[in-house]
Amino acid sequence: GCNSSATDESSKKDGVVEAATSTNEVEVIAPHKDLNQEPIPVKIERIGENEVNVEMTSQITDIEISPDYNYKAWTFNGEAPGPVVVVKEGDMINFTLKNMDPAIPHSMDFHAVHAAPSKGFANVEPDETGTFRYPANKPGVFMYHCGTAPVLSHIANGMHGTIIVMPKDGYPNDAEIDREFVLIQNEWYKYNDINDFMNGEPSQVVFSAKALKEGDRNTNGDTFSLKNEPLLAKVGDRIRIYVNNVGPNEVSSFHVVGTVFDDVYIDGNPYNHMQGLQTVMLPASGGAVVEFTVTEVGNYPIVTHQFNHAQKGAVAMLKVTED
Amino acid sequence: GCNSSATDESSKKDGVVEAATSTNEVEVIAPHKDLNQEPIPVKIERIGENEVNVEMTSQITDIEISPDYNYKAWTFNGEAPGPVVVVKEGDMINFTLKNMDPAIPHSMDFHAVHAAPSKGFANVEPDETGTFRYPANKPGVFMYHCGTAPVLSHIANGMHGTIIVMPKDGYPNDAEIDREFVLIQNEWYKYNDINDFMNGEPSQVVFSAKALKEGDRNTNGDTFSLKNEPLLAKVGDRIRIYVNNVGPNEVSSFHVVGTVFDDVYIDGNPYNHMQGLQTVMLPASGGAVVEFTVTEVGNYPIVTHQFNHAQKGAVAMLKVTED
Amino acid sequence: GCNSSATDESSKKDGVVEAATSTNEVEVIAPHKDLNQEPIPVKIERIGENEVNVEMTSQITDIEISPDYNYKAWTFNGEAPGPVVVVKEGDMINFTLKNMDPAIPHSMDFHAVHAAPSKGFANVEPDETGTFRYPANKPGVFMYHCGTAPVLSHIANGMHGTIIVMPKDGYPNDAEIDREFVLIQNEWYKYNDINDFMNGEPSQVVFSAKALKEGDRNTNGDTFSLKNEPLLAKVGDRIRIYVNNVGPNEVSSFHVVGTVFDDVYIDGNPYNHMQGLQTVMLPASGGAVVEFTVTEVGNYPIVTHQFNHAQKGAVAMLKVTED
Ligand SMILES: [Cu+2]
Ligand SMILES: [Cu+2]
Ligand SMILES: [Cu+2]
Ligand SMILES: [Cu+2]
Ligand SMILES: [Cu+2]
Ligand SMILES: [Cu+2]
Ligand code: NA
Ligand code: NA
Ligand code: NA
Ligand code: NA
Ligand code: NA
Ligand code: NA
Ligand SMILES: [Zn+2]
Ligand SMILES: [Zn+2]
Ligand SMILES: [Zn+2]
Ligand SMILES: [Zn+2]
Ligand SMILES: [Zn+2]
Ligand SMILES: [Zn+2]
Ligand SMILES: [Zn+2]
Ligand SMILES: [Zn+2]
Ligand SMILES: [Zn+2]
Incomplete structure (x- = not known):
């Protein structure tokens, strides 16, 4: 594209604050403006041989992408990408998403699980908490991401990460x-x-x-x-x-x-x-x-x-x- | 690229008619201008254990790509992509292409077959009919497309589709x-x-x-x-x-x-x-x-x-x- | 991107000489300006059952990319891509790089070998010669390229090629x-x-x-x-x-x-x-x-x-x- 921002350091140095005043740039939406939520660690707790609780947040947190350039990211747990989640093949996941974003609904789409997206990956409204339950029955290295529309914006703004489902018999080596x-x-x-x-x-x-x-x-x-x-x-x-x-x-x-x-x-x-x-x-x-x-x-x-x-x-x- | 047409709905709303009057857009070539040929169904007829007749057209037909935006497509059989063609591994295909385009030669390149392209995928002139014969001896899901130069234009304008060659012993499941x-x-x-x-x-x-x-x-x-x-x-x-x-x-x-x-x-x-x-x-x-x-x-x-x-x-x- | 040079033949016809005077184009760096080094053939010599000497140059040589458009390429041996190098699985490679470029260091990164890049793929200064030794213990079709920073520029300017490591038991067919x-x-x-x-x-x-x-x-x-x-x-x-x-x-x-x-x-x-x-x-x-x-x-x-x-x-x- 015509986007030359990668090399145009001057337009970047001051990050999103300057960006918000530039005619070329999209403003941070008002409720996010002075928000920089402290990262909340993911909680992963095994509660049975084949059952695990996973608790995550969606939150608005500044991410330093290049030196001194902060991006007011939409994140899982204040990281972008979010924290890695590790479970075992055959686990049932009890998943909790606490949406700390005051303005926008978010959701979770784990590529590792079987679920009807319209239910299992449903929106959690601002300041609400959603709970979901689904099986991870295929081993592998899977993406997760927010699935709220427009999905492109939620992923591109930072809501992505990796869930690893360890094979029940391990890897050969x-x-x-x-x-x-x-x-x-x-x-x-x-x-x-x-x-x-x-x-x-x-x-x-x-x-x-x-x-x-x-x-x-x-x-x-x-x-x-x-x-x-x-x-x-x-x-x-x-x-x-x-x-x-x-x-x-x-x-x-x-x-x-x-x-x-x-x-x-x-x-x-x-x-x-x-x-x-x-x-x-x-x-x-x-x-x-x-x-x-x-x-x-x-x-x-x-x-x-x-x-x-x-x-x-x-x-x-x-x-x-x-x- | 600098193309912002995907989001620039105003330049699209009226489709190719408006497009043809816009300085930014390429005009529809004259012989296609008022042409919108009714889709002619593909004919697929098995004539032997391992032999099948396939008859298709190349024709100029409006395709509604997004709501109320029509593209005067170069098509196979008035569809874009064209109709799916299904044969069996080991079939000989007797292929007929009726070129209904009054202005431009077209042709057929089936990825599923073995043929010298300079002969088996040769041009059929406007208002003419070509016949070809080639074997489909590999199972799979293959692209077909017009192979007339510039191939990029013929594909991008709509002349593409899928030919499936069913494996002789089926798929495992x-x-x-x-x-x-x-x-x-x-x-x-x-x-x-x-x-x-x-x-x-x-x-x-x-x-x-x-x-x-x-x-x-x-x-x-x-x-x-x-x-x-x-x-x-x-x-x-x-x-x-x-x-x-x-x-x-x-x-x-x-x-x-x-x-x-x-x-x-x-x-x-x-x-x-x-x-x-x-x-x-x-x-x-x-x-x-x-x-x-x-x-x-x-x-x-x-x-x-x-x-x-x-x-x-x-x-x-x-x-x-x-x- | 906005680059229309592929179809804009007029800006290309006279190649880098004209290019160097165009405001849109980057000038050839001064020490390369009148340089067009005659291609030096690669030397590949087997010196043992499992040992081979390979000698290559880095040099500045005009490459005719499209009719009458020359690119003053950064090359291996005056070709872009460079000459193919063929060895056998299990070979030790004694590699010599003679840098004939008067201005810029170059290096060699063979994807086929095991080596610490900071040593095995180290820079060879202008007008110097470097020698390296590493094993090619995996069969395959591998890229090689200059690994000098910025690597993107060294590859894009022409410093790339292929090394084939023939499998010790051959291919099945x-x-x-x-x-x-x-x-x-x-x-x-x-x-x-x-x-x-x-x-x-x-x-x-x-x-x-x-x-x-x-x-x-x-x-x-x-x-x-x-x-x-x-x-x-x-x-x-x-x-x-x-x-x-x-x-x-x-x-x-x-x-x-x-x-x-x-x-x-x-x-x-x-x-x-x-x-x-x-x-x-x-x-x-x-x-x-x-x-x-x-x-x-x-x-x-x-x-x-x-x-x-x-x-x-x-x-x-x-x-x-x-x-
Ligand atoms: Cu979200
Ligand atoms: Cu996804
Ligand atoms: Cu065509
Ligand atoms: Cu093709
Ligand atoms: Cu180099
Ligand atoms: Cu590389
Ligand atoms: Na890319
Ligand atoms: Na791209
Ligand atoms: Na793409
Ligand atoms: Na692209
Ligand atoms: Na591409
Ligand atoms: Na690109
Ligand atoms: Zn790209
Ligand atoms: Zn499944
Ligand atoms: Zn989201
Ligand atoms: Zn793209
Ligand atoms: Zn074959
Ligand atoms: Zn065509
Ligand atoms: Zn591209
Ligand atoms: Zn290895
Ligand atoms: Zn280089």
């Missing part, structure tokens, strides 16, 4: 994995500008790392966090990445420089096994489990090989040190 | 399928504007349903038909969709909200089996057979998860009712 | 193959214009053929060579294409008109076997081995079925003659 990461790719556009969402080029394309367990890295989708502070591994490690491309619009050509994927499972389903891939093609919303080995000390960039998107931010660094 | 649909994704651009075809963003991205048998839904590629009048199923149904992305330019991330595909066959070939996909990646011209189960009563949107394209129209509704 | 070709798809943008690389539509999308052995066709990525002088085969041939989409930005929907791929190996790994594909989806940097049969005498166009890109040049002709 579980015993050999030394280290694992969750990486999500998403795009950012001009603030809440549905015309740019529909017809523009992304302003930023970014990766985020999400914490599988306490103490893991947990970042937002931004251009700098995973460059300034790399992901860490040891030489000789076999590494697994749960990767998910949440869009909203673009496909991804996911690649790790300096290695070849030994094993890839498309959408994270163990049945969909490929070997020796240089790059995995991720449709919009698609996921994968990729496994590879880092054989030398040094820095390994992780990119989408659609290099216009790498140039706009979609590079994460993996730093490999001595054992 | 044939006995379990309760309901099946043919869905096609295509893009529309500014009227016959090769610069927009080449460099623009699509004005509309749409789905159509095509009739596998008499009485089935049969729609054109538009933004409203499959929303206003949903596809129908019963709770618990195992559903199969033969899906094809005919482009001309974009790939598709085909997804059904509220379910996970139990089984997917890439390009509809039973050998190319995947399981548990949330989304299937369709290249331009690519097809698939996808099978899934609807476990609850309600409405299930079918989308491309490239949500800019869903926002431009690529949403079909599947309504699931009590048994 | 080696004995049946009558003819094989290496085809690469790449995009060209406005000269060295990183904003166009990031946000524009490609000016040209092209195929090139690369010589597997002496006497084979070897062309640059241009709009005309493989149309004016087709690739050649005999009727009944089973043909294999090693195909690679080097981007930098776009995915490819690789298709041969008039046939169906009998067998496809994603990224060229024999494990990743698909059958009966009409079109193979190639991510940016992705490769494949595709095999098919030409059953009739005539001309078979080879395209990306993203037809905006075919219209911009991505068509190669395969001419099939009597036995």
Whole structure:
């Protein structure tokens, strides 16, 4: 598109405040104007062999997308992408969504579950709480997102994330994995500008790392966090990445420089096994489990090989040190 | 691109008539100006165990793409996409193309067959009839389209569709399928504007349903038909969709909200089996057979998860009712 | 994007010389201005059962992209894409890069090898020579490219190519193959214009053929060579294409008109076997081995079925003659 905002730093430096006064930009809607809700952590609690409670919020929270540029994002739990949710194949999910947005209804569409969207993914009104129950009976790396119309705006404004359904018999190489990461790719556009969402080029394309367990890295989708502070591994490690491309619009050509994927499972389903891939093609919303080995000390960039998107931010660094 | 026609309803409301008087738009070529040829049904007749006659027309017919916006399409049989053609693996096809276009040659390129394109897919001149013969010896869900230069214009103006070659031993789950649909994704651009075809963003991205048998839904590629009048199923149904992305330019991330595909066959070939996909990646011209189960009563949107394209129209509704 | 250069022949006719004087265009950097370095052939020498020396140059060489339009490309060995490199699974590669560019460092990132990019793919300064050593232990069709920042510019300006690692046990149908070709798809943008690389539509999308052995066709990525002088085969041939989409930005929907791929190996790994594909989806940097049969005498166009890109040049002709 004609959108040159990716390189037009001057129009960005002051973020949404300046944006709101620019004739070219969409204003933040009034009830969101001075809102920056503190992130509320996701609650995931196993209450039975095959049953888990998941509680999330929808909330309005500033996300620093590039240095000093904040986007007043529509989020799950104050993160964009939202926190990773991990359950087991065969789990029943009791899901609670607390909508803290004072102005707009939100909802949850987990790609991992079976539900009639008109009911299971129904809107939760502002300041209300909705509860839902559905089974996660397929293993894999699935997108979740707000499903409220216009869905494009809710996803593009930040309401996306990843739910992993661990296969009940695991993955074939579980015993050999030394280290694992969750990486999500998403795009950012001009603030809440549905015309740019529909017809523009992304302003930023970014990766985020999400914490599988306490103490893991947990970042937002931004251009700098995973460059300034790399992901860490040891030489000789076999590494697994749960990767998910949440869009909203673009496909991804996911690649790790300096290695070849030994094993890839498309959408994270163990049945969909490929070997020796240089790059995995991720449709919009698609996921994968990729496994590879880092054989030398040094820095390994992780990119989408659609290099216009790498140039706009979609590079994460993996730093490999001595054992 | 800079094309904002998707949201610029004023320039569209009166359709091609107004379009032809707008400085921004390409005029309808003179011999097509007052032409709106009545759709001629496709004729498919089995004449032997492994031989089938297929007769189609190329014709100029108005297609209502969005409410009250007509596109003077170049079509097969007055539909865009054209009618679905179904044959069996191993069939010899005797194909007849009657070109009713008074001005432009057209042709047929079936992706399902083996033929030297310079002969088997040769031009049929205006007001002439061509006959061709070629084998369909691979099972699958294949694109067909006009192959006359510039091919981009012939496809983008509407000359595309799907030919299904049923596998001689069927698909593994044939006995379990309760309901099946043919869905096609295509893009529309500014009227016959090769610069927009080449460099623009699509004005509309749409789905159509095509009739596998008499009485089935049969729609054109538009933004409203499959929303206003949903596809129908019963709770618990195992559903199969033969899906094809005919482009001309974009790939598709085909997804059904509220379910996970139990089984997917890439390009509809039973050998190319995947399981548990949330989304299937369709290249331009690519097809698939996808099978899934609807476990609850309600409405299930079918989308491309490239949500800019869903926002431009690529949403079909599947309504699931009590048994 | 707003880039209409693909159809705006007048702004192209005189190529980079005129381009350099146009306000719309980026100037050739001063040390490249009168440089047009004679292509230096790649040197590939087997020095052991599992060891091979590969010597390449980085150099500045004019590439004729469309008739009479020269692009002062950043190249490997004066070709764009660079020469195909063929090794065997299990080979150790001793790689030498001689940087003949007087102004800019360059480097080599082979997707086929295991190496820490910060060392194995390190910059070679202007007029210097670098040596590297790494194993190619996965079979397949891999991209290579310059990895110097900004990588997008180095790839988009021409520094890309294909390395094939032949599987140690061959491909399943080696004995049946009558003819094989290496085809690469790449995009060209406005000269060295990183904003166009990031946000524009490609000016040209092209195929090139690369010589597997002496006497084979070897062309640059241009709009005309493989149309004016087709690739050649005999009727009944089973043909294999090693195909690679080097981007930098776009995915490819690789298709041969008039046939169906009998067998496809994603990224060229024999494990990743698909059958009966009409079109193979190639991510940016992705490769494949595709095999098919030409059953009739005539001309078979080879395209990306993203037809905006075919219209911009991505068509190669395969001419099939009597036995
Ligand atoms: Cu929302
Ligand atoms: Cu690379
Ligand atoms: Cu036609
Ligand atoms: Cu085609
Ligand atoms: Cu979704
Ligand atoms: Cu370079
Ligand atoms: Na785009
Ligand atoms: Na585009
Ligand atoms: Na798209
Ligand atoms: Na683009
Ligand atoms: Na892209
Ligand atoms: Na494209
Ligand atoms: Zn939402
Ligand atoms: Zn893009
Ligand atoms: Zn490896
Ligand atoms: Zn046509
Ligand atoms: Zn687009
Ligand atoms: Zn299911
Ligand atoms: Zn370079
Ligand atoms: Zn494009
Ligand atoms: Zn064949």
